[in-house]
Amino acid sequence: MKKSEEGVQGGKHRLHPVSLVFFIAKTAKDLVYPLIAFLVSTVFRDGVNWLWVAGGAGLFLLLLFLLAWLNWYRFVYVIDRGSLLVEHGIWVRKKVWISGDRVQSVDSTAGLLHRPFGLVKLQVETAGGKKPEAILTAIPIAEAERIRLALTSRKPGVITEEPSMDLAMEPNSGQENQGEQAAGSLTVHGNASAARVPAEEPIKAKAILPMKDLLIYSSTSGQIGIVLALLGTGFSQLDNILKNFNVWEELEHYLGATWYVWGAIIVLILAWLFAFLGTVLTEYGFTLKLEDDKLIIERGLLERKQVTISLDRIQAIHLVENALRRPFGLVSVRVVTAGYSGGKEGQTGLMFPIVRAVELEGFLQQFAPKFSVPADWTPLEPRALRSYLFIPVLITAAMAILAMVLIPYRLGWIAWILPLVTACWCWLSFKQAGWSTGDRQIAIRYGGLSRQRALIPRQRIQWHEVTQSPIQARRELATLRVALTSGAARSLFSVRHASASAAHHLSTWISTRKGK
Amino acid sequence: MENERLTRRIDEKALRAWRLSGWISTGVYAVITVALLVVTLKFDWPIWIPVLVFILACIGAYLEVNLMPRLRYKQWRYAITEHEIELQHGIYFRKRTLIPMIRVQHVDSKQGPILRAFGLATVTFSTAAGSHEIPALTEGRADEVRRQIAQLARLSDEEI
Known part of the structure; x- marks a missing residue:
């Protein structure tokens, strides 16, 4: 950390070296096409020259690391008077200014890679644009806390005091980071934020989701539909492979003629289980805090997310x-x-x-x-009910009539359930x-x-x-x-x-x- | 739905501009129909294909040249007051939209080639939740509206 701070003046900060990993991943994504071109031109050829391939691979790795390092080296950020300046880019230098007044939310995420080092990924969002305006891929928790405070404190008094507060904090920020890395992260988080949070920012209210409620929430989440859709797309891919084997006949052999009923039930249970586990993982330990005039939401088991929203946002x-x-x-x-x-x-x-x-x-x-x-x-008013019913029932009734005509053995009558259900649903919507x-x-x-x-x-x-x-x-x-x-x-x-x-x-x- | 405040209409030239663009589409439809007819005769396709397309093209041309521009022009009303912008339009669904002046983030005016030929422009107001437009105003009026809104929006500046 100390080393990375060298040569950066004027309160400029770099990301933690761990973020090199993220830069490498991003650079690798950018270099995929040259890599493919290289592979096509060397490997898929008669008489492969392995020396070339090894040399090329080495060069590629070197280039990858160099570009990632340059990207990391040129990525600096400054906190100044309640606004954040991010500068990045190797060839094209980009500068992003985000004024604290315009910040809608500050999110931090501690992923699996972040947690051993006591780091977080910080995302700052304003009202415009789809993507977060600034993403700091890995910074120490205490540093994230400092940025969060600088950007989200909107009391007039605090804003004017901000620069002096920043200066006062700057020297210890390095020391504390080091201490934190040595001491291990999560315990220090409490201390760090206690040290950071001035007396004027008491936690006014706090709510933690009890385990029982987490289980209730996860088991009744509507996520099963999404999982089913995912399974569906995955299955259509799998089907192409399975075509070569007689999987379906095998299944029929083991489960009897009603295998598809069992199959459907098993798939549903699996989908529900996936949805359940997924929700438990993301919402685990859901904590809501009211600090000053900000809501702070923390959640997640493997990946711990923290979101800060001002009440007036x-x-x-x-x-x-x-x-x-x-x-x-x-x-x-x-x-x-x-x-x-x-x-x-x-x-x-x-x-x-x-x-x-x-x-x-x-x-x-x-x-x-x-x-x-x-x-x-x-x-x-009661006369609105007709408007709720009319079009949906008309459409479903038309479908039912069509089904009656097309489906043999008078089974088409069953289709009348559709308009009936629709009518009930419309009536409920009207009541709501x-x-x-x-x-x-x-x-x-x-x-x-x-x-x-x-x-x-x-x-x-x-x-x-x-x-x-x-x-x-x-x-x-x-x-x-x-x-x-x-x-x-x-x-x-x-x-x-x-x-x-x-x-x-x-x-x-x-x-x-x-x-x- | 009638509202005495909604006094302004869009420019009458809009009707001609929309008709012109309707005629251009009609020209495209005509080319497609003729091409289809030629191909049908050459390859012995059933004759009902070009006939159907011809009928559809006629309906489309009528809608775009005559009916839609007329209805659209008839339905469009707007009013810009100190506190809000009010728009009323819609052929089947009649919409009356109110945008408070303080919510307007920026105002654009733009012109396509057809509108430019008639000296018209479209004025768009953007809010933090999507944008709305007045489709055809004379260039002078568009500038006036834009300036008026810019001034009023500045007066009632407030945070998002």
């Missing part, structure tokens, strides 16, 4: 009760922010996996006091849909078997829209849609088929700004 709170958890009154609390998302497009970030419905109000009071769960919801306006917050409720509620502060709405189709116009209904910012993707919440007058009333309510 939360665009909305999204309460999800999926079909399996809803009967037991278990709610997942999720947040809509511009930086932290569930990974997939349009998904909200997990704030806490399981909160009991009765404790929900208290939970929000503690961690996000600006949000409250409304008690009174305005349901839709509703809204509630509070002092400064609009809440939207929707869902079918699951129940989802979005608590949206009025001033977070980027734009909103009232849509009316001719059918809706005849029934005096309209759909209200509100858009929030959430990374590169927008997130939309809508009240479908509300009465037209109510939709317009809501629209005016949203546009009225108090104190203006």
Whole structure:
């Protein structure tokens, strides 16, 4: 560490040497094409000259290491007055300035390679762009903590004090890092953050997911669908190979004629198990802390992730009760922010996996006091039910009629289950849909078997829209849609088929700004 | 859905611009139909293929040259006030969108070759949750709108 700091002046820092591994991996990816060209031109030829090959391979490795090292050497970052400057690139020098005011979230991840050295990967995200704006692949935990504090403390007083605070910390940062490496990482983490966190940043509230809840959450997560899809693609690849062997006949031999039923059951159980284990690994030890005005989320068993979100960066709170958890009154609390998302497009970030419905109000009071769960919801008017039913039932009924015509032996009648189920689901959606306006917050409720509620502060709405189709116009209904910012993707919440007058009333309510 | 505040319409020349682009598509459809007819006659394909394509091309041409531009022009309304931008449009689904001025991050105006020929421009407003546009304004009006929004957005500057 000391060595790497040499020759870097002006508070510039380099990454920990372990990050060389990541640079090598990245460079190797970039060098794949020259490598292939080299292989094609030497190995796949008559009379292979092994001397050439060995020399080439050696040269390649040397080049790889040299480029990676240069990349590492030229990658420097500076923390200055609450903003982060990252400089990198060998030929093209890139400089990225990230002002603390614009930071949406700071995430740190401790992977398997990081943990023995007490390092983390730090990602800083702003509202723009899909990718994180700055990725520091490996830095000591204490250093990550320092950056996090510098970027996320937004008290006016703190910001002006920042430079002096930085200077004061600079000298010990090196020493502490060394001490940390010697002492082993995780125990020091507590000390380090205790030393870093000034007295003005007490932990106001803390919640840790109990083991029992983790197991409940993991076993009822909807991840099984994703696993099945993955298995499906994997299987189609496997099938090409298996074609050469009589696997299916063998299977039939062992399991009898109903092998496919057993097979399906086994696949489902395996998929569920994978989903279960995957969720346990990622959500293990889920901890939510409120520190000053920031939420800090930590989770993961093998790969420990930490996300920091300022309370005033939360665009909305999204309460999800999926079909399996809803009967037991278990709610997942999720947040809509511009930086932290569930990974997939349009998904909200997990704030806490399981909160009991009765404790929900208290939970929000503690961690996000600006949000409250409304008690009174305005349901839709009964005439909206027709709009919910009409099109889905029409389509599924058409499909059922088609099935009746096409499927022999009158088995087509079974297809009528489809419109029936659809009708039930539509009816549930109709029952779920509703809204509630509070002092400064609009809440939207929707869902079918699951129940989802979005608590949206009025001033977070980027734009909103009232849509009316001719059918809706005849029934005096309209759909209200509100858009929030959430990374590169927008997130939309809508009240479908509300009465037209109510939709317009809501629209005016949203546009009225108090104190203006 | 009628709203007395929504007074502004897009420029009348837009109708001609859209019709022109409709005629260009019609030209493309015509070329495809003729080519298909030639190939059909040469290789003895069933005659209903070019006939079907011809009918589709006629419907497409009618929609793009006549019906759509007319409806689109008729439905488009907008208003820009001190606090918000209000747009109303949509042929089947009528949409009324409200964008608070403080949410506008930047304003662009752009022109394709057809719009340029008519001296028109499209103005786009970007927010942190996607963008919206007014499809055809005269260049002067587009500049005016852009300046107006830039000024108003600066007045009510606030964090994301």
